[in-house]
Amino acid sequence: MYTKLGNQVLRTTQAGSEALANIVDNISNIKTLGYKKQETSFVETLNGEISKHQNSDFSQGLLSRTGQEFDFAIDGKGFFEVELPSGQRGYTRVGAFSLSADGELVTAEGHKVLPRIEQTSIPKLINSQGGLNLQVSKPKLIIPAHLTPEVDEGGNIYGLNEQTGEKTKFGKISVVAFNNPSGLKPMDRGYYLETKDSGAPQEIETGINAKTQVKQGFVEQSNVDMASEFMNLAQMKNVLTAQLKVLKAIDKIYENIHFTISRST
Amino acid sequence: MENGYGKTVNGLLSKFKIFQALSENIANVNTVGYKRKIPESLTFQSTLKNLILRDDTQGALKKTGKVFDLALEGNAFFKVDTGSGLATTRNGRFNLNAEGELVSIDGHKLIIVEKTDKSINLALENDIEINEEGVIFAGNERFGRIALEIQDNNPVKVRQGYVEGSNVNLINEMAALTMAFRSIEASEKLLGMEASVDRDLIEKYGRNV
Structure with missing residues (x-):
């Protein structure tokens, strides 16, 4: 009985300090492009226990125009798909891309941005002794440097020759969505990995009339709202202060019991 | 003595x-x-x-603006499937799981009745509205109705975008x-x-x- 006293307060205080750390993280990342705020909720489960749940909120951040030809933002649900150095697929909302030395579209960290496969690539026949070899090329997003890149809301990349006015299509940026994005595993620098909680990536429709659009020349801000984070901060501080007072009182009670017992022996 | x-x-x-x-x-x-x-x-x-x-007594309603935060006004409960039976809860914070189903925070599936036979994936919809009777609309399509266990004759309302505080x-x-x-x-x-x-x-x- 004596040990139960304040047990729940102690656990909730620890959980509360973690929640406070999340709020501070959110506030310090308000300017980080594509940052998704961390939310904490305390709920009573069916058998009466209190548990803390933490997840990322994937609501849309504001889009701001940069006018840079390789800046992209997603308006709506979905993620860009990239190839991480380990060969794994990574997913991100941060579309601050550029061209690598080979002219391939890459992220700020140098990871290749993957295209949506629209048709099976035609295998090339290579003559060699002893038979035919088929070489299947892996699709890449390569844009020749002398052409001006134009990307529409469907993520279709066109290279415009300024002199001749001729437009060639070079590919389509892949955008995928998950049933439960909060279940994705967050990594450094705004990348996410698929998990069994997030569900498998699904190709979604992008375009000017679709629910999701790719916007060239824009970046997505964080979805942190300063006002509500500060309100949460103040509230959390109040509760933690109250809980610390309770813990101090319990400490005093134990001290008194100790004293009483020692005096009577 | x-x-x-x-x-x-x-x-x-x-x-x-x-x-x-x-x-x-x-x-x-x-x-x-x-x-x-x-x-x-x-x-x-x-x-x-x-x-x-x-x-x-009813806890104060806090506005969160989240599409699957549902607060209940009145004496009623949501019904969830724990996997080993049905249970009721007032905890109205829901999310989609990996299969695209609405689940409570501890992973129990929310019971939805009168489902439409059109295949709508709530995870891909931008515009989901849940009205005061608990009917879910995705865009203009009706998706289904959240089953409620109502305890008395007083009016019950489902408020989307709110959670009930303590x-x-x-x-x-x-x-x-x-x-x-x-x-x-x-x-x-x-x-x-x-x-x-x-x-x-x-x-x-x-x-x-």
């Missing part, structure tokens, strides 16, 4: 229970849908049976806690005094008996 310990210890035990109820209320001031325990309902009898009355008033609980603490201190001192009185008596007069 009457043994003074018994009464004081009994009193102390129920004071501890009151203190514990108050500290649990304080610990849960931020817990969604938490109903405060009423310390005044604790008498020695109820302590034996481990019964504590809970204050069932019904704990932090200042009141802290004030009650301070009083409970002083009361425990007094009892402990009394216990201590009785113990030292007995010891003095035994030391002074017990030896020659």
